Amino acid sequence: MKIRLKILLGFLLLASLLMAAGAYSIYEFVKVSRSVNSLIDDNYKTIEASRTMLEALEREDSGILLLILGEWGVGHKIISSADSSFLGAKHIAENNLTEEGEDLLVAHIGHYYTIYKNKWQHPNGSSLRQGNIVWYLSDVHQNFLAVKKAVNDLMELNQTSMHTEAKGLSDRSKRAIMPGIVAIIAALIFSFILNFFISSYLIRPIRGLSKALKSYFPGSRDFDAGIKTKDEFKQLETRIQEMISRMESKANKG
């Protein structure tokens, strides 16, 4: 094989190694970036929605207590604003079903909330429930707790999933760094070996030729630079040998 081809192939191998490492690293980093996005889209949105729902529920609960105390105006205002914010958050959760069993939990929330809402919507216009704390504790509050539990379940599912995803993200980021590190070390070793080969198969023959030419004098033994490879250096050695023999035969004739 010709020296030029050998060196070219050596560099091509190095380039392919670096390209493979680069492509792999890029792929892993893209995956890390996707994981971050999915972490935000899949779980964080629902966790935030759950928090809003819980806050709305607490506000609704306060509103109901105000109704029982006879504070119709303020109580009604609080309840209707909390109801719309609860329904808004529930809508976000309904449109962000990404985990297994999440649809069931969201359906539970809807179901319990409807029952809960029925409890405070109907006595709204009458004064029958005014001061009736027994009705609140035995009926309304139990339903309030049921909705709250359903929302908490949804939040827990997403939090657990987010935690798992975050843990995986740490592994994935390590995985994204590793090809780079391995490629750097491999490229360094490769360069050392390439340097060794260049030195062995390029510089050593040049030195051999130079030494053989220096020590050669007309009439001495055959010219031999000790080149064992079958490349351009061997050709050069042969050409020099031919040249010497031509020169010697010319000198002998003269």
Next chain:
Amino acid sequence: MRTDLILKYLGYVFLLNAVFLLISAGVSLYNTEESALPLLFCGIICLVFGVFPMIFVDSREAATHIEGLVIVVSGWLLTCIIGMLPYLMWGGEFTVINAWFESVSGFTTTGSSILTDVEKLPAGILFWRSSTHWIGGVGVIIFVLFVLPRGRKTRHTLVHTEISDLAMTDFQYRAKKVIRILVGVYAGLTILEIVSLKLCGMSMFDAVNHSFATIATGGFSTKNLSIAHFNSLSVEVVIIIFMVVSGLHFGLIFGTIAGKRENLFRSPVVRAFLLVMIIGIVLASLKLYYNGDYGIADSFRYASFQVVSVATTTGFATVDTAAWPAFVQLLLIYFTIQCAMVGSTSGGLKFDRIFIFFKSAAKQLRMVRHPNAVFALKVGHKSISESLERQTMIFIVLYIVILFSTTIILSFMDVDVTTAFSASITTIGNVGPGFGEVSSMGNFSSIPDLGKLFLTLNMLLGRLEIFNIIALIFMRRDV
């Protein structure tokens, strides 16, 4: 020493690993796992490093003895470094030290693991883990030489460096034939075990992985509970049979199949090896039964599996032996020291050396009685030369020195004595499980990092037969 020639042979080691890495990547791709890319990337690296020296080095000259020694030892070290790459890339429980430990343990067919949950690993990585056993079982260099078409002199040098002189006494063939016998018997046994385990109801993936680990006398399992996971008598029986066969001299197995004079039935070492194992099984079964641990059938079942597993240096488990009576534990420790036969895939001290040791002791006793008489040490109809006898004795002494040194080093790192001793003995013997924290159902994760490095050195010393590594360390003085 010709560095380019050594690099060329190390290139072949890279290529051999590349083949198995690419197959592992294929396994991952088939199972649509994330581990496909790390394995593929490692395969590409190995391919590049393997092809590179071939471009430049066209030397066909034979390797000298020293060059052969460097090729064999550095080939093993290199393959262990390659082996750790997929683990490092995968991450999880694999830190740099843990990846190195798992890789060395795999290639040296020790089977000790740092993993607390094997089943968490993807199929591709598990396959690579088993492949390290299979590559290391018959020997990295033997595999390379099997593929290489030419270089008779180099082949002869490398075979005599990789295979001990003691093992070569039962290989009365040329290097090329020895390699063919080794690889042929090895591959044949592996295929036979895969088929047998499949017939026992194992999945193809588990059958392949466990066959790789059995024939290589390794011990890596794809399950946290090792063979206990399958809870199948037929699986245990198949594995016991193949563990025993893998612990025998491959040359004698070939001789038996080919109807040669040198065969398993004519070898006194084989007879003694099997007899000692049977005595061990009977004693362990009786003790377990009378201790009230199990009924008579279960005592025999568990004792036979564990004794064979340890005596052949495989290291599979069907039960946690750490809970067994002290007598049985000591019995298993004896088998950990004894190891299997030379010429098999096992590492460590080897039963043949113990056999020669007792023969030599008997000879010395006879010499005390008859000081002027000349006695020849014979194993069967073969005479053991004085130099081989001396080499065996020195090997045993060095083995014990290394064993106790590692125990002391581990104790210095606050590892309890039971764990330190059994970890040292099990790693130098390439067995796998020990007692204490490193018992058959435990792992090596609790050993300090520096301790793990010493244990990997033990594994390499046990696998490369001590002399090769020591010769390489002190090579400069000789050259």
